[in-house]
Amino acid sequence: xxxxxxxxxxxxxxxxxxxxxxxxxxxxxxxxxxxxxxxxxxxxxxxxxxxxxxxxxxxxxxxxxxxxxxxxxxxxxxxxxxxxxxxxxxxxxxxxxxxxxxxxxxxxxxxxxxxxxxxxxxxxxxxxxxxxxxxxxxxxxxxxxxxxxxxxxxxxxxxxxxxxxxxxxxxxxxxxxxxxxxxxxxxxxxxxxxxxxxxxxxxxxxxxxxxxxxxxxxxxxxxxxxxxxxxxxxxxxxxxxxxxxxxxxxxxxxxxxxxxxxxxxxxxxxxxxxxxxxxxx
Amino acid sequence: xxxxxxxxxxxxxxxxxxxxxxxxxxxxxxxxxxxxxxxxxxxxxxxxxxxxxxxxxxxxxxxxxxxxxxxxxxxxxxxxxxxxxxxxxxxxxxxxxxxxxxxxxxxxxxxxxxxxxxxxxxxxxxxxxxxxxxxxxxxxxxxxxxxxxxxxxxxxxxxxxxxxxxxxxxxxxxxxxxxxxxxxxxxxxxxxxxxxxxxxxxxxxxxxxxxxxxxxxxxxxxxxxxxxxxxxxxxxxxxxxxxxxxxxxxxxxxxxxxxxxxxxxxxxxxxxxxxxxxxxxxxxxxxxxxxxxxxxxxxxxxxxxxxxxxxxxxxxxxxxxxxxxxxxxxxxxxxxxxxxxxxxxxxxxxxxxxxxxxxxxxxxxxxxxxxxxxxxxxxxxxxxxxxxxxxxxxx
Numbered sequence: 238x239x240x241x242x243x244x245x246x247x248x249x250x251x252x253x254x255x256x257x258x259x260x261x262x263x264x265x266x267x268x269x270x271x272x273x274x275x276x277x278x279x280x281x282x283x284x285x286x287x288x289x290x291x292x293x294x295x296x297x298x299x300x301x302x303x304x305x306x307x308x309x310x311x312x313x314x315x316x317x318x319x320x321x322x323x324x325x326x327x328x329x330x331x332x333x334x335x336x337x338x339x340x341x342x343x344x345x346x347x348x349x350x351x352x353x354x355x356x357x358x359x360x361x362x363x364x365x366x367x368x369x370x371x372x373x374x375x376x377x378x379x380x381x382x383x384x385x386x387x388x389x390x391x392x393x394x395x396x397x398x399x400x401x402x403x404x405x406x407x408x409x410x411x412x413x414x415x416x417x418x419x420x421x422x423x424x425x426x427x428x429x430x431x432x433x434x435x436x437x438x439x440x441x442x443x444x445x446x447x448x449x450x451x452x453x454x455x456x457x458x459x460x461x462x463x464x465x466x467x468x469x470x471x472x473x474x475x476x477x478x479x480x481x482x483x484x485x486x487x488x489x490x491x492x493x494x495x496x497x498x499x500x501x502x503x504x505x506x507x508x509x510x511x512x513x514x515x516x517x518x
Numbered sequence: 519x520x521x522x523x524x525x526x527x528x529x530x531x532x533x534x535x536x537x538x539x540x541x542x543x544x545x546x547x548x549x550x551x552x553x554x555x556x557x558x559x560x561x562x563x564x565x566x567x568x569x570x571x572x573x574x575x576x577x578x579x580x581x582x583x584x585x586x587x588x589x590x591x592x593x594x595x596x597x598x599x600x601x602x603x604x605x606x607x608x609x610x611x612x613x614x615x616x617x618x619x620x621x622x623x624x625x626x627x628x629x630x631x632x633x634x635x636x637x638x639x640x641x642x643x644x645x646x647x648x649x650x651x652x653x654x655x656x657x658x659x660x661x662x663x664x665x666x667x668x669x670x671x672x673x674x675x676x677x678x679x680x681x682x683x684x685x686x687x688x689x690x691x692x693x694x695x696x697x698x699x700x701x702x703x704x705x706x707x708x709x710x711x712x713x714x715x716x717x718x719x720x721x722x723x724x725x726x727x728x729x730x731x732x733x734x735x736x737x738x739x740x741x742x743x744x745x746x747x748x749x750x751x752x753x754x755x756x757x758x759x760x761x762x763x764x765x766x767x768x769x770x771x772x773x774x775x776x777x778x779x780x781x782x783x784x785x786x787x788x789x790x791x792x793x794x795x796x797x798x799x800x801x802x803x804x805x806x807x808x809x810x811x812x813x814x815x816x817x818x819x820x821x822x823x824x825x826x827x828x829x830x831x832x833x834x835x836x837x838x839x840x841x842x843x844x845x846x847x848x849x850x851x852x853x854x855x856x857x858x859x860x861x862x863x864x865x866x867x868x869x870x871x872x873x874x875x876x877x878x879x880x881x882x883x884x885x886x887x888x889x890x891x892x893x894x895x896x897x898x899x900x901x902x903x904x905x906x907x908x909x910x911x912x913x
Contacts, residue, residue: 254560258545269570311736400913406568407537413570452877 246275246282247417247424255412256283265351265369265391267406270414272396273459279414280350280392289390290347294336296357302364305337305351306374306383328378337365338383341372346387355395362405370408417460419446429464433471440480441467444490453505458496466495520562523583530579531863532572541565555584571893754785756820756865758799760830761790771873771899773829785824789816792847793834794854794888795861813857817864825911826865831874832888832896839887858891869907870896876903 240256242248248256256279259266268276284291294305310331317325324330334342340349354362368374372385393409395401417425419442426438441463449457458466469492470480479491490496497503520542527534542565545551551558559580567576730744759773773788789799789811798810837844839854862868870888872879876898879885889896895910897903 250556251560251563254550254557255564258550258561258564261548261550262541262545264541266564267568309733311733315736315739398909398913401568403533403535403568407535409568410541410564411568412564413573 240283240286243282243286245285245428246278247421247428248279248282249417249421252279252412252414255410259392259410260287260390262410263388263390265393265409267393267395267401267409267411268414269395269397269411271416271457271459273461274414274416275460276394276414277350277352280348280352280394283390283392284348287348287390290343290345291350292336292340292343292347292389293350293352295352296354296361298356298358300357300361302357302361302368303335305335305365306368307335307338307376308333309378332376332378337368337374340389341383341385343389344386346385347389349389349391351391351393353396354393355398355401359399359402362401366404366408416449422460422463425460426464426467430467430471433467434477436477437470437475437480438467440477441470444480445496448490448496451505451509454497454502455499456497456502462496462498466492469495523562523579526579526583527566527576530575532567532575532579533569534566538566538568754820754824755787756816756824756826757786757788758795758826758828758830759788759790760793760828760832762792787820787824791830792845793830794832794839794845795828795857796845796848796850796854797852797857813860817860820865822864822866824865824867826861826868827907827911828868828870829899830870830872832870832872832885833874833882834884836883836887839884839891855887855891858888862891862893867911867913868892868895869911871899871903871907872896873899876900 240248240253240260242253255266258264268279270276280293281291283289309328310333314325314328314331336349340347369391372388373382375382422442422445423438426433426442430438445458445463445466448454473492475491493503493506497506520539524534524539542562545561545565546558551561562580563573563576567573727744731742734742734744757773789801791799795813797813799813799816800810802809834846835844838846839858842851842853843849844853870892872885874882874885879889879896885896895907897907897910
């Protein structure tokens with residue numbers, strides 16, 4: 238069982254080593270990186286390439302660790318008891334399974350994605366330590382222990398909004414998805430748009446990396462934004478020459494809305510364009 | 519197996535633990551490294567480093583530690599490191615140096631000594647990544663380069679081409695700039711108050727715990743009101759202000775800013791220093807000579823849960839940071855960097871606010887050094903900088 242990237246996902250060598258280490262040693266893999274570099278997609282692609290089911294647990298600021306295990310729906314039970322429902326005698330009827338339970342229970346050892354773990358409360362990762370380490374937990378209400386028969390492959394993503402506790406980090410493998418270099422980027426584009434014109438791509442990539450080099454951008458455009466932009470360029474059927482015009486009259490590339498997500502950044506670009514035009518005169 | 523490597527990582531203050539080391543060994547045993555150096559590098563990185571801030575340091579340690587090993591496996595026919603350049607240099611020197619200059623070299627301890635120092639400095643220069651401006655390259659101040667031979671000739675940085683291989687992955691040190699910030703923009707500082715207040719008030723006020731009440735009522739069968747305990751301001755801040763210099767005005771702004779929100783913090787303590795924190799800090803600038811508090815006492819008084827905010831322009835001579843006795847005001851037994859490190863070792867959450875515009879930082883050696891000491895946690899005195907600072911301190 239080895240992950241080697243898929244036809245839709247270009248994995249660098251260091252990423253493959255990290256993923257395979259996590260799979261072989263059955264430890265969680267923590268993935269960090271700039272937004273839009275394919276952290277979440279990684280889990281989907283691992284599941285696809287290994288032919289496994291993907292279970293996604295998206296974390297929000299209000300998510301508690303317990304919700305991943307199970308919840309006891311006491312309110313339904315109270316209501317049922319008022320109505321004289323027979324189900325009320327068995328507490329197991331009111332235990333709602335969480336994503337972790339689902340993953341542990343699955344015989345096929347699915348891929349479990351815990352997405353954006355840094356969104357949750359600071360204690361959240363600590364509350365999951367034992368559960369992820371031993372892959373088992375105890376259900377207090379029914380006095381049973383849920384244990385994973387086949388340990389799922391756990392992928393955890395973080396956007397670095399909060400520091401994760403050391404004890405948690407020690408149990409994971411870590412990979413930082415670095416922003417791809419031009420070569421890898423060309424590969425990624427080729428994977429997504431096989432029939433795109435070669436010249437358009439190289440013009441677009443040049444422009445894209447130039448834009449990333451501009452100092453003072455609030456949010457640098459990332460891989461996913463580049464792919465969106467290319468999609469637009471293709472839909473508009475723009476010739477490569479339209480992109481090359483950047484040095485003469487306009488510094489703002491066509492359809493920049495896909496790349497720049499902040500009006501201050503757009504202003505900055507327009508100012509640069511204005512200055513370029515003045516110098517040109 | 520890799521115990522030496524492990525301890526070197528520890529020395530470089532990369533937080534590695536025994537558990538991670540065992541994980542690495544387990545992975546190696548399972549054949550994941552595949553006996554290729556590069557795979558081993560990736561594997562070790564994934565297993566041992568858990569924060570991208572430490573990736574660059576890891577690369578350096580890895581490079582230094584496995585250098586010999588890689589040289590052995592990659593080029594058995596390589597000549598020993600310093601042989602060629604030394605011969606070459608000696609010849610060059612004999613050709614070009616006057617007798618006077620030769621005498622001068624003798625005074626420095628002779629060729630062997632000189633070469634040894636040179637090699638040592640080369641190592642050192644390779645080992646650190648920025649602010650190395652006192653090493654080879656600043657012509658005129660060091661004995662090397664002063665005699666007319668270009669350091670290039672001493673094969674500085676040439677061991678890569680000798681191997682006729684591309685640069686090693688870890689020598690590229692791609693993560694070097696990972697935590698460097700680029701954004702700038704000085705805007706109105708008043709809005710910053712609101713941000714700081716927001717920071718101080720982490721946590722909601724006390725309230726009825728509605729889900730708790732419902733759940734508990736359903737469990738018990740009677741009305742059982744649950745109250746969530748009042749969450750009060752938990753942020754404790756220790757501030758150090760650089761005082762007595764060109765930046766006093768800016769630092770005053772910052773001081774006022776923080777004292778304006780003082781009531782919002784659980785604790786806000788402040789001390790002053792000049793240019794770089796050394797062994798003593800003071801609370802009253804008028805009595806700075808007499809009423810100094812030992813920095814050790816400060817470290818011991820305030821727990822690690824305090825967030826350390828240093829305000830200063832960090833613009834000084836690099837010696838004031840890196841050398842004992844470098845302070846302009848008094849004789850300091852230990853270098854400023856040592857004291858900075860002690861502070862940072864103790865206060866896990868630390869940030870430096872720099873009133874200098876961010877795009878100027880790169881031109882000041884001392885700011886670079888400080889920036890590196892702070893591991894990138896230096897922020898400009900702008901709204902956005904404060905934002906980034908509180909974000910980093912809250913993590």
